[in-house]
Amino acid sequence: MADLILLLISPDFLASDYCYGKEMDRALERHQRHEAHVIPVIVRPVDWEKAPFSYLQAVPKDGKAITLWANKDQALMDAAKSIRKAAEELSGTIRRG
Amino acid sequence: MADTGWKILTAESATQATRLMREKPDAAVLDYMLPDGNGVELAVELLQSAPRTQVIIMTGTILPAEEEALCEEHNLPVLRKPFLASDVMNQIRSRLGMQQASAGDVEAAQGRALKVFVSYSHRDEAWQKRLDKHLSTLKHMGIIHRLA
Numbered sequence: 001m002a003d004l005i006l007l008l009i010s011p012d013f014l015a016s017d018y019c020y021g022k023e024m025d026r027a028l029e030r031h032q033r034h035e036a037h038v039i040p041v042i043v044r045p046v047d048w049e050k051a052p053f054s055y056l057q058a059v060p061k062d063g064k065a066i067t068l069w070a071n072k073d074q075a076l077m078d079a080a081k082s083i084r085k086a087a088e089e090l091s092g093t094i095r096r097g
Numbered sequence: 098m099a100d101t102g103w104k105i106l107t108a109e110s111a112t113q114a115t116r117l118m119r120e121k122p123d124a125a126v127l128d129y130m131l132p133d134g135n136g137v138e139l140a141v142e143l144l145q146s147a148p149r150t151q152v153i154i155m156t157g158t159i160l161p162a163e164e165e166a167l168c169e170e171h172n173l174p175v176l177r178k179p180f181l182a183s184d185v186m187n188q189i190r191s192r193l194g195m196q197q198a199s200a201g202d203v204e205a206a207q208g209r210a211l212k213v214f215v216s217y218s219h220r221d222e223a224w225q226k227r228l229d230k231h232l233s234t235l236k237h238m239g240i241i242h243r244l245a
Contacts, residue, residue: 001212004211005213006213007216013217015218016218043217043221044224071163073231076230076231077231079228080170080228083232084240087235087240
């Protein structure tokens with residue numbers, strides 16, 4: 001079972017019954033039970049303000065979609081840095097089953 | 098550096114350096130300004146084929162922001178000129194020492210690496226792969242372990 005779950009958010013992710021309906025629901029349930037930590041990675045622009053994961057800290061910075069950054073690698077680096085910080089913090093806090 | 102006992106290979110261009118990297122050296126010291134490219138981009142490229150090589154960048158100029166960001170991302174130390182040969186040797190020794198230590202750390206961390214799962218639409222597969230590359234350092238450090 002995963003400790004850290006990354007949701008790559010895009011119009012296709014939100015439109016997918018499998019991603020949105022199954023994987024995301026399961027991920028958020030595990031997040032709420034503190035069994036895993038979920039990070040939404042906003043890949044392409046889509047209206048996600050009312051999505052069930054909108055209360056989570058999204059990456060990259062300010063939840064700005066990667067494709068909207070002038071330098072996509074800069075956006076990915078920003079996302080990776082936030083993921084690293086979360087992973088380092090999580091290392092000692094995730095409840096292992 | 099000849100009396101260090103290290104086997105030293107030299108290259109006068111990025112093309113030659115790329116050829117030498119097939120030898121998988123323990124360390125590589127690259128000038129930022131190369132006749133046929135820039136040392137930072139070359140370092141990133143070389144690390145793809147020889148990820149365990151410790152690469153050090155030297156420069157007499159201020160690196161552009163993009164190259165500075167690449168150095169930070171790939172954990173490349175930058176030696177700014179002027180410096181002494183002993184500075185280079187100390188940097189190499191320090192990096193190789195860190196590598197040996199981190200190899201032990203990685204082994205110890207294997208069992209406690211966080212398992213990471215990425216959920217994505219198949220249309221975003223290319224983005225998943227690009228993000229994966231940016232997370233590769235965490236995998237090498239044993240902080241995360243990617244689930245298929």
